[in-house]
Amino acid sequence: MISSLSFSQNPYDLWLQYDNIEEQHILETYKNQVSNIYLSLNSATGTVIKEEIQKAFKGLLGIEPKFDSKTPNIIISTLDKLDPSLQKKLPEISKMNDEAYVIQYISDSKDAQIIISAITEKGLLYGVFNFIKQMQLRNDLSKLSISDSPKIQKRLLNHWDNLDRSVERGYAGFSIWDWYLLPELIKQEYIDYARANASIGINGTVLTNVNSNALVLSPRYIQKLKALADVFRPYGIQVYLTARFSAPIETGDLETADPLNAEVKQWWKNKADEIYAAIPDFGGFLVKANSEGQPGPNNYGRSHVDGANMLAEAVAPHNGIIMWRAFVYSEEKPEDRAKQAYSEFKPFDGKFKDNVLVQVKNGAIDFQPREPFHPLFGAMPNTPLMMEFQITQEYLGGMSHLVFLPQLFEEVLEEDTYTQGKGSTVAKIIDGQLSNKKLTGMAGVANIGTAKNWTGHPFGQANWYGFGRLAWDPETSAKTIAQDWLKMTFTNDSDFVDPMTRLLLESREAVVNYMTPLGLHHIMAANHHQGPGPWVKDMPRPDWTSVYYHKAAADGIGFDRTSSGSNALEQYAPEIQKKYSDPATTPDKYLLWFHHLPWDYKMKSGKTLWYEIAAHYQKGVEQVEGMQKTWQKMQKYVNPQVFEKTNMLLNIQLKEAKQWRNACLLYFQQFSKMDFPDFIPEMTKDLNYYKSLKLPYAPGISPSWN
Amino acid sequence: MISSLSFSQNPYDLWLQYDNIEEQHILETYKNQVSNIYLSLNSATGTVIKEEIQKAFKGLLGIEPKFDSKTPNIIISTLDKLDPSLQKKLPEISKMNDEAYVIQYISDSKDAQIIISAITEKGLLYGVFNFIKQMQLRNDLSKLSISDSPKIQKRLLNHWDNLDRSVERGYAGFSIWDWYLLPELIKQEYIDYARANASIGINGTVLTNVNSNALVLSPRYIQKLKALADVFRPYGIQVYLTARFSAPIETGDLETADPLNAEVKQWWKNKADEIYAAIPDFGGFLVKANSEGQPGPNNYGRSHVDGANMLAEAVAPHNGIIMWRAFVYSEEKPEDRAKQAYSEFKPFDGKFKDNVLVQVKNGAIDFQPREPFHPLFGAMPNTPLMMEFQITQEYLGGMSHLVFLPQLFEEVLEEDTYTQGKGSTVAKIIDGQLSNKKLTGMAGVANIGTAKNWTGHPFGQANWYGFGRLAWDPETSAKTIAQDWLKMTFTNDSDFVDPMTRLLLESREAVVNYMTPLGLHHIMAANHHQGPGPWVKDMPRPDWTSVYYHKAAADGIGFDRTSSGSNALEQYAPEIQKKYSDPATTPDKYLLWFHHLPWDYKMKSGKTLWYEIAAHYQKGVEQVEGMQKTWQKMQKYVNPQVFEKTNMLLNIQLKEAKQWRNACLLYFQQFSKMDFPDFIPEMTKDLNYYKSLKLPYAPGISPSWN
Structure with missing residues (x-):
């Protein structure tokens, strides 16, 4: 009953918790090291x-820090304004990019100094946030020698x-x-x-939904956008919009949106000019075209290249970019949905203008708990591909499941595409290493809202944080991210950090286990996507159903994507094709993604497939129970409200994990006709019960869907 | 850029700001007076x-207060557990109601004591909140001798x-x-x-919209409701729901909702039993029936009495009540909308069951900036009437206008209906004084949402607070409410409190002046109701337009509600009829509500009506400018974020006040054909400009209206 605002660890402050350092010796040391600051800047940044x-x-x-320049022990300055004698003592920075920074402790003078420097003020801001983080992590400032720069240029949140x-x-x-x-x-x-x-290096934000509304391009909304851009600019953050392809028609100006039509081209050029007049550093447009009902160039017999390049021309004079989404699958095509984006986009490789990024989801279906990496990664060497991750948990439990997504992101980024030989990881494709791309990017679909802690679930903050860290450096380990976030958000006490790091890193496998183990995918409830729905079959499109994906029948379960099936496997490099074409060499985690196997198929474990499906569902439930046990021990480290809220959410997660287990096993048992292994608790409800569960007004869907 | 959470005066904490007392002598005195507490309760309350x-x-x-019983200087105890010797020293409480409490400083013992006592624990809770308030107000605790009880029984928020x-x-x-x-x-x-x-004595809350959804009556939602009821119970707050009259049909159980049908009666009895089984202190139902498209007894040829009494029977065994709204106006009736509720409900006087309250809006139209009191007040002496005020600012500037509504509420409550002779104020009808009503109530349509400060506008909190105070005692003065709220929320410094009290008390007249002066009403924009719309005419119903209400034409402006017109005046007591039938004796503030007058009508001021209309619009604008000037001087007393936010909102208010003035004067000038007085600034935009302003996605309306 005590107001949420009277505690330290205020959830609104996210990972930027600046509670007083309790370790007295560290506190005193820091106070001696950082009392006096020289700051060269008089700008907004x-x-x-x-x-x-x-x-x-x-x-x-x-x-209260002193900002006087007489005897500073911290010098914060852009490189050009730094005394040359100091410059020499810094790690090499001149070859780094505009967003790089260095933090260097210099002890050879009588009075030791910490130098934070960068080429640009934005780099300096990143450096300062990192410096503060060093204190949050209780690191030894006298050992600081950091030279850092982002590996990816466009580090964007996408707000739907x-x-x-x-x-x-x-x-x-x-929406905030x-x-x-x-x-x-x-x-x-x-x-x-x-x-x-800014504290995690995100430098752009797409403010509007990919299912977009042309109204945001109107003069009145451009003024609103400008106000936000003005707020964000000192933080090094650019604003972007989604462009509705049919906007020239919807505004009433034109009768076509054909990208090759001269009037249409001019309309977009004028629109770009109008936006840039208000917002000189406007970032550009994100476009979902000819996808799930959105208008696009195909409506006029034109290609994605025609559409993207037309828009690219409009923003090019202003250094704007176009992010063109590859998330397409046709209503008419009978082809395996997993294959369609590749089929459509690969032929366009090298045909996009320089300021176009093709934005590709991490997997070929749609942000499932686990998917193999998207086959487009590595398949378009002459086109910059931008990674699209989903931070919001559309398929991973909405706001009520604790799932640490950096583990998912890391798994994707570490995957080897083999497209330029061994070691051609997705990360190296995204950050441009493999093809020396001039333009690189990573987008995360935001999990931010009006919730007083921004993300609803207290641990949703970790996913926002982790996305930022991976966009800065896609080779950052999930473990490092977990540790840093836990320390910055809660406490540095290893009795908290160590078990909670294990909990976070295990949480993603838990959700895979209790939702979609062994390569199963897209078997959730329709529309709102919360809870199990393996029985979903009557939908406007077959590839919106669950039965399309799991293909459970008397003869077995799984989607044959080898050459005997849809052959989606052919879209991957030969090394992967070879390995995944045989169930015996396919990793268990992707087994039913690529293979349709009999219920009594003998797994690597020696058990039947049916047994392993049941075992994975059961393990997922037990993992949630384990998370609860760990959390119970953390009470003394955590704001009581966050502790209680997380308890309540873990209870929901456990309830829903059991629903997933029970509903899926009961459903699949209709086909397997096999008994549940002994470790499965007795079912007290039948399949019809689970089918009957309705979730009216589930969050995150259009009101009209209810 | 500093987080909103690092300040005192945290907006989330509303008027319950417990910042450290800075006046050292008061602090020391209080500490001596209240160090040791005896608290007799071990319950949830x-x-x-x-x-x-x-x-x-x-x-x-x-x-940290000490709760030991050895040498308490504060005794908090229900009366029955209080030492009889102490009981004798308290003000008379036994004749007071169950929610009463006393606070008494007793100094005749060596160790002075403060006694807080009440008949019930709920009364005790109210007493404790008042005691804390005494410290917030820096009152002398040694002078405390308070005996207080609510004058109205059902003090409810209505959440739409x-x-x-x-x-x-x-x-x-x-929605929260x-x-x-x-x-x-x-x-x-x-x-x-x-x-x-609880801190302001509100003891009930209707959680759902009067335009209601039968789903909330389903078993699944009853469990959700129960969870909220369990939270609210220790605070003395009952939960209520809106009942959709057609629920028996919509749930699929029955084919009719006819209130005289036996199955329908049984359905509601069963539903009530089901709810009360989960929530034994469930409050009852609020019903909007046969109003603006809602289903109701009229659909079956039955009356409001039939409908209300049927529901009343269902909840009566559980001590539940029915609040039946009188906000009805028929699509078919050509009668002046201002007359219809009276025409329909007056004949029902005395026919409702004992546990029915008829809930009447303060005015006969709909929560306008100013309306004469509703003629039903005083017209149904044998029926308990519940006041419905609107705290949310539907017609008073949404979230962006600073309007102190207790001034509006006070004006209504002080109005004399003359229905039982002089002094028959609305307040005395509502609180039951005039007819010794067993059931009394006041409802306020809530202005609460997910905003981090609950109400969006920082000063919206004052309206929530003020409603609570007036529901407790409808004869509380707006000035007292303003002073208390300012002190509790910001500071006791009179250099802040005095000018800000004046600002608050003037703010409501300001909005009347720049929106609807001199009795004008319902001339706002359609649907979202934000901004001027005197030109609104093509709507599904005439009485949804503006022209229906202002009747501006070459011959003048205003709605003739005297005997030469709609004669809505006949619904009031003879004293009022007499006074208001002549424009010369009608208060200016209601002039155009009751009279249609020529543009050159000579006002009491000696000026023409046209001149006075212009003068009032101009004055409203100048009053907002005055509010801005006052606010500028308050910076040092206010949380910087609240200061800046209020600045921004006052800028919006001023912009919109000018829009109202300009749009209305330009519109009416078409008919008056008279020049603007000199004090009206030159218009830089024409009427078409103001007509062209669109506000897509204005808040507070159904998504489908956009």
């Missing part, structure tokens, strides 16, 4: 840096936010963009959003 | 009381919240009821909502 330092020092150290403030697949309340009161009302949340993103 | 005291003492006094979390006419984000995650997830907001309401 300089103000941001100064205020962040004030906040951090006041919180962590309990001091509608203008009515509903959020498609949003589970954290509603209060368009109605913009541009006049600048909410504090906008500032704190920018601050949080 | 006792825990609530204890925790509130801990929070308040820790905040205000910086101490939909199950999809949209809020009809909600301007503070979305996260139905989807109930009953498992109990959000901290639910607890703090109950706490805030």
Whole structure:
């Protein structure tokens, strides 16, 4: 009953918790090391840096930092304004990119100094956030010698936010963009959003849903957008919009949106000019075209290349980019949906303009708990591919399941595509290493909303944080991310950090186990996607059903994607084809993604497939129980409200994990006709019970779907 | 850029700000007076009381209160457990109602004591909140001798919240009821909502929209409702629902909802039994029937009495009540909409069952900036009438206008109906004084949402607070409410409180002036109701247009409701009829409500009507400018974020006040053909500009209206 605001560890502050350092010796050491600051900047970004330092020092150290230049022990300066004698003492920075920074402790003078420097002010901001993080992590400042730069250029959140403030697949309340009161009302949340993103290196945000609305391109909304851009600019964050391909028609200006039509081209050029006049650093457009009912160039017999390049020309004079989504699958095509994006886009390799990124989801279906990497990665060497991850948990339990997604992201990024020989990981394709790409990017579909802690689930914050870290460096380990986030958000106590790191890293396998083990996929309930729905079959399209994907029948279960089936496997490199074409050499985790196997198929474990399916579902449930046990021991480290809320959410997760297990096993048993192994608890409800569960007004879907 | 959470005056904590008392002598005195507490309760309410005291003492006094019974200087006990010798020293309480309490400082013993006592634990809770308030107000505790009880029994918030979390006419984000995650997830907001309401004596809440959804009556939702009821119970708050009259049909159980049908009666009895089995103190139902498209008894040729009494019978065995709204106006009737509720309901006087309240809006149209009191008040002496005020600012600027509504509420409550002679005020009808009603009530349509400060506009909190105070005692003055709220929320410094009290008390007249002066009404934009729309005419019903109400034409402006017109005036007492039938004796504020007058009509001021209309619009704008000037001086007293946010909102208010002035004057000038007085600034935009303004996705309306 005590207000949520009277605790330290305030959930609103995310990982930027600056609670007073309790370890007295560290506190005293830090206070001696960082009392006096020289800050060379007088710009808006300089103000941001100064205020962040004030906040951090006041919180962590309990001091008001002095910004006088006489005897500074911290020097924060862009490289060009730094004394040449100091420059020499820094790690090499000149060859690094514009967003790079260095942090160097220099002890050879009588008075030791910490230098934070960068080529640009934005780099300096990143450096300062990292420096503060060093104190949050209780690291030894006298050992600081950091030279860092982002490996990916465009590090973007994608907000699937509608203008009515509903959020498609949003589970954290509603859109934080209060368009109605913009541009006049600048909410504090906008500032704190920018601050949080800058702290993890995110440098762009697409504010609107990919299922887009042309209204946002109108003059009135451009003024609103400008207000947000002005807030975000000092934090190094650019704004982007989704472009509705049919906007020229919907605004009433034209009768066609044909990308080869001269008037259409001019319309977009004019629109781009209009936006850039208000927002000189506008980032560009994200486009979902000819996908799931969205308009696009195909409506006029034109290709994705025609559409993307037309828009690319419009924004090119302003250094804007186009992110063109590859998430397409045709209503007419009978081809395995997993194959369609590759089939459609691979022939376009090398044909897009320089300022076009093709944005590809991590897997070929749709953000499932586990999918093999998308076959387009590595298949378009002459086209910059942008990774699209989903931070919001559309298929992973909405807001009520604790799932640490950096583990999922890491798994994808580490996968070897073999497209340029062994070691051609997805990460190296995305960050441009393998083909020296000029343009690189990673997008994360945001899990942010009006919830007082931003993400609804307290642990949703870790996924936002982790996405930022991986967009900065896609080879960062999930374990490092988990540890840093836990320390920054809660405490550095290893009795908390160590078991909770294990919990986080296991949480993603848990959700795979209790939802879609062994390569199963897309067997969730229809529309809202919450809870099991292996029985889903009557939908407007076959590839929106569950039966299309699991193909459970008397003869077995799984989608044959080898040469005897859809041969989606042929879209991968020969090394992978070879390995995955035989169930015996296919990793268990992808088994039923690529193979249709009999229920009594003998697994590597020696058990039957049916037994292993049951064992995985059971293990998932037990893993959630294990998470509960671990969490119970963490009470003393955590804000009591967060502790209780997480308890309640874990209870929901366990309840739903059991629903998944029971519903799926009962459903599949109709075909396997085999008994449950002994470790499966007795079912007290029948299949019809699970089928009858309805979730009206489930969050994250359009009101009209209810 | 500093997080909103690092300040005192945390907006989330509303008027329950317990910042440390800075006046050192008061602090020391209080600490001596309240260090040791005796608390007799071990119930859930006792825990609530204890925790509130801990929070308040820790905040205000910086101490952990001691709860030991040895040498208490505060005794908190129900009367029955209080030492008889102490009982004798208290003000008379036994004749007071169950929610009464006393606070008495007793100084005749060596160790002075403060006694807080009540008949019930709920009364005790109210007493404790008042005691804490005394410290917030810096009152002398040694002078405490308070004997207080609510004058109205049912003090309810009405939430127009939909199950999809949209809020009809909600301007503070979305519904705080996260139905989807109930009953498992109990959000901290639910607890703090109950706490805030209990602190001002609100004892019930209708959780769902009057435009209702039968789904909330389903077993699954009853479990969710139960979870909220369990949270609210220790705070003395009952839950209520809106009942959709056609629910027996919509659930699929029956083919009719005819209130005289035996199966229908049984259905509602069963439904009531089902709800009460889960929630023994469920409050009852609020019903909007046969109004604006809602189903009701008229669909079956039955009356409102038939409908209300049928439901009343269902809940009567459980001590439940029915609140039946009188907000009806027929699609077919050509009668002046202002007359219809009276025409329909007056004949029903005395025919409702004992547990029915007829809920009447304060005015006969619909929550306008100003309306004369509803003629039903005083017209149904044998029926308990419940007041319905609107706290959310549907017609008063949404979330962006600072309007202190207790001034509006006070004006209505003070109006003399003359129905039982002079002094028959609306307040005395509502609180039952005039007819010794057994059942009394006041409802306020809530302005609460997911906004981090609950109400969006920082000053919206004052309207929630003020409603509670007036529901407790409808004769409380708006000035007292303003002062208390300012002190509790911000500071006791008179340099802040005095000018801000004046600002609050003037703010309501300002909005009347710049929106609907001199008795004008219902001339706002259609559907979303934000901004001017005197030109609105083509709507599904004439009485949804503006032209229906202002009747501006070459011959003048205003709605003739005297005997030469609709004669709505006949619904009032003869004293009022006499006074208002002549424009010369009609108060200016109601002039055009009752009279259609020529543009050059000579006003009491000696000026023409046209001049006075212009003067009032101009004055409204200038009043907003005055509010801005006052606010500028308040910076040092206010949380910087609240200061800046209020600045931004006042800028919006001023912009929109000017839009109202310009749009209405330009529109009416078409008919008056008269020049603007000199004090009206030159118009830079024409009428078509104001007509062209569109507000897509304005908050508070159904998504389907866009």
